[in-house]
Amino acid sequence: MKAHVSIVRCPEYELSAVEAAVRQACDAAGFPEVKGKTVLLKPNILKVAEPDSAVCTHPLVLRAAIRYARSQGAARVLVGDSPGFQAGNSAFRKSGLLDATLEEGAEWVDFSDGIQVENPEGKLVKNFTVARAAMEADVLVSLCKLKNHSLMYYTGAMKNLFGCIPGLQKPQFHMRFPDRSHFGQMLTDLNLALKCEFSLMDAIVGMEGPGPGSGFPRKIGAILASRDPLALDRTACGIIGLDPRLVANLEDALGRGAWIGSDAEIEVLGTKVEELRIDDWKQVPREISTRRGFPPALRNLFVGRPFFSRKACSACGACVAICPGKSLTFAGDPKARAKKRIKVDYETCIRCYCCHEVCPEDAIVVRRMRPVGGEW
Numbered sequence: 001m002k003a004h005v006s007i008v009r010c011p012e013y014e015l016s017a018v019e020a021a022v023r024q025a026c027d028a029a030g031f032p033e034v035k036g037k038t039v040l041l042k043p044n045i046l047k048v049a050e051p052d053s054a055v056c057t058h059p060l061v062l063r064a065a066i067r068y069a070r071s072q073g074a075a076r077v078l079v080g081d082s083p084g085f086q087a088g089n090s091a092f093r094k095s096g097l098l099d100a101t102l103e104e105g106a107e108w109v110d111f112s113d114g115i116q117v118e119n120p121e122g123k124l125v126k127n128f129t130v131a132r133a134a135m136e137a138d139v140l141v142s143l144c145k146l147k148n149h150s151l152m153y154y155t156g157a158m159k160n161l162f163g164c165i166p167g168l169q170k171p172q173f174h175m176r177f178p179d180r181s182h183f184g185q186m187l188t189d190l191n192l193a194l195k196c197e198f199s200l201m202d203a204i205v206g207m208e209g210p211g212p213g214s215g216f217p218r219k220i221g222a223i224l225a226s227r228d229p230l231a232l233d234r235t236a237c238g239i240i241g242l243d244p245r246l247v248a249n250l251e252d253a254l255g256r257g258a259w260i261g262s263d264a265e266i267e268v269l270g271t272k273v274e275e276l277r278i279d280d281w282k283q284v285p286r287e288i289s290t291r292r293g294f295p296p297a298l299r300n301l302f303v304g305r306p307f308f309s310r311k312a313c314s315a316c317g318a319c320v321a322i323c324p325g326k327s328l329t330f331a332g333d334p335k336a337r338a339k340k341r342i343k344v345d346y347e348t349c350i351r352c353y354c355c356h357e358v359c360p361e362d363a364i365v366v367r368r369m370r371p372v373g374g375e376w
């Protein structure tokens, strides 16, 4: 069965241009019937970051999506997400997404209120606790961003829905599934449970390098849309020159029967992938997938680990709070926190890179070897 992925050029974040591109992409890809319904838009709000940093879905894309949903007759438009580490509303405010929501007359919803859902078709997870709003809305839309991801190599429409797991329950999944392939299967299970009907991708500026939180903005110049999130993600991989077979969740999802079963089923409408392809996109370095059950010395040689910059660290504590392995502490005596020294236990560290994702100061790098210089 063919899955349509619509690609529309959009060279910059200018509201009328973004609105036109979103409208064209959604029309072409077949936006679901939403007349009289409640639509939930789920942007990617990873952490506290400015719109230009390419960490979060851009607020102009959210504005355009709200206007489009309204134009299709939606009775209510809701917006929500649960960042990796949430300190009040700071991530929602700094990203510009909270203001965009309220100024457009949509409703901000709290993702900390969870509800249990059965997932009989799940391979690894038969039961999730997810944000109540994501289950109760009539139509869920993944309003994602095209970015690199240090663990999964890529994040787009399907990985974006991991934010529907409330708050600090997310790191527990890293603890349960530290291996990349198992984590990918869990993500596919989650997508089955959530039944997202449409995906709209902000690929006007994406993130290359050490994403999803500390990479570099890179202009791509497009909006993508599809009813099939797997088809959209595999198409987006083509734009950045990434083999989708390397992305564990995108490979696992091919065999589940809910989305495309092969790339041959993708039909791209509008701009061709080849016209946008970026040949020198900075990819995440490939590594072996074994994380636990490997002698620590060998693991250190083959699997990247986090190193902390004393110079850049502001001692906010986000990495310590989110670490699923409880591998991070403020070192030494009570004054150590003031000296911003993070101590890492590399024996218990599962290399999930949650610390790297949430650090607001880009004070963490993932490397196999300690970076040169005295600050690390």
Ligand code: SF4
Residues within 6 Å of the ligand: 306, 322, 323, 324, 325, 326, 327, 328, 344, 348, 349, 350, 351, 352, 353, 354, 355, 356
């Ligand atoms: S130290 Fe970082 S990479 Fe290691 S387990 Fe903790 S959050 Fe994950």
Ligand code: SF4
Residues within 6 Å of the ligand: 308, 309, 312, 313, 314, 315, 316, 317, 318, 319, 320, 342, 355, 358, 359, 360, 361, 362, 363, 364
């Ligand atoms: S390394 Fe980053 S996340 Fe951790 S305490 Fe320092 S600034 Fe905060």
